[in-house]
Amino acid sequence: MSLFNDTAQANIIGLKNINQSYDGGETYVLENLDFLVEDKPAQGQFVVILGPSGSGKSTILRYIAGLQEPTDGQVLIHDKPITDAKRVGMVFQQYSSLPWMTVLDNVALAMRYQGIPEKERREKAMEIIERVGLAGHEHKFAQYPTLSGGQLQRVAIARSLMANPEILLMDEPFGALDINTRLQMQDLLASIWHEFHPTVVFVTHDISEAVYLGDDIYILKAPPSRFVHHIHVDLPFNRNKETKRDQRFIDLVQEVEDKMLQVGQME
Numbered sequence: 001m002s003l004f005n006d007t008a009q010a011n012i013i014g015l016k017n018i019n020q021s022y023d024g025g026e027t028y029v030l031e032n033l034d035f036l037v038e039d040k041p042a043q044g045q046f047v048v049i050l051g052p053s054g055s056g057k058s059t060i061l062r063y064i065a066g067l068q069e070p071t072d073g074q075v076l077i078h079d080k081p082i083t084d085a086k087r088v089g090m091v092f093q094q095y096s097s098l099p100w101m102t103v104l105d106n107v108a109l110a111m112r113y114q115g116i117p118e119k120e121r122r123e124k125a126m127e128i129i130e131r132v133g134l135a136g137h138e139h140k141f142a143q144y145p146t147l148s149g150g151q152l153q154r155v156a157i158a159r160s161l162m163a164n165p166e167i168l169l170m171d172e173p174f175g176a177l178d179i180n181t182r183l184q185m186q187d188l189l190a191s192i193w194h195e196f197h198p199t200v201v202f203v204t205h206d207i208s209e210a211v212y213l214g215d216d217i218y219i220l221k222a223p224p225s226r227f228v229h230h231i232h233v234d235l236p237f238n239r240n241k242e243t244k245r246d247q248r249f250i251d252l253v254q255e256v257e258d259k260m261l262q263v264g265q266m267e
């Protein structure tokens with residue numbers, strides 16, 4: 001039985017029958033992989049991908065961003081072959097800002113190629129800088145240690161939001177942050193998501209983070225990888241610190257952990 005709802009009217013993301021080899025077909029990182037994300041316009045959704053190290057999570061994000069084509073298979077956005085990934089934003093674990101530019105210039109740059117006048121670009125950039133909690137830092141260079149790791153990830157999120165992405169891809173965005181900053185960033189992301197409601201595809205190794213942020217969690221097995229589990233997160237829409245003490249949250253974390261242990265033992 002498919003893990004995905006293939007009766008959905010329309011999918012915003014469709015990976016179909018994907019095979020990926022990096023050594024000319026001797027071994028496959030991904031084999032017969034499908035990944036469908038239903039289109040929920042004006043509502044968005046938050047999908048989390050978990051899987052062992054090397055199971056192809058970043059590879060999957062690169063397909064959706066249009067940065068890489070699979071060895072075989074189809075990559076569809078809105079049920080059409082991916083042609084233009086302009087409305088796909090991406091945030092990586094490593095800071096993806098330009099360190100020789102200020103925070104304001106980094107954020108405004110995302111709109112430079114859209115033909116929007118500079119004054120308007122800067123005003124819009126300042127709104128988003130304020131939204132991610134960086135007001136007062138806009139004239140600093142986007143580099144460490146002028147800004148902390150958490151602040152640099154705020155810049156990366158602000159940059160990605162500027163383009164008003166329909167799809168936001170996040171590859172372990174909080175993986176390098178200390179625990180307090182990580183928790184703050186999770187709440188920032190959750191509130192931004194409620195406001196902008198893009199479709200987020202989020203990769204993490206942190207199970208508690210996956211359950212806290214996700215609507216749906218998909219788990220990859222080790223290579224040759226494909227998705228082997230789907231867990232729907234039936235927690236309230238608005239989550240906060242209290243949610244993590246809720247018995248349902250604790251049970252879901254346990255369920256995901258059991259499934260991760262199980263995939264670790266799969267051939």
Ligand SMILES: Nc1ncnc2c1ncn2[C@@H]1O[C@H](COP(=O)(O)OP(=O)(O)OP(=O)(O)O)[C@@H](O)[C@H]1O
Nearest residue numbers: 022023029051052053054055056057058059060205
């Ligand atoms: N361009 C490439 N050339 C060769 N091998 C690659 C390339 N990109 C990825 N791989 C290999 O494919 C496998 C999957 O890589 P990928 O980065 O997608 O996994 P991941 O699940 O994101 O890993 P991690 O959790 O460790 O970040 C790894 O074995 C990696 O070495």
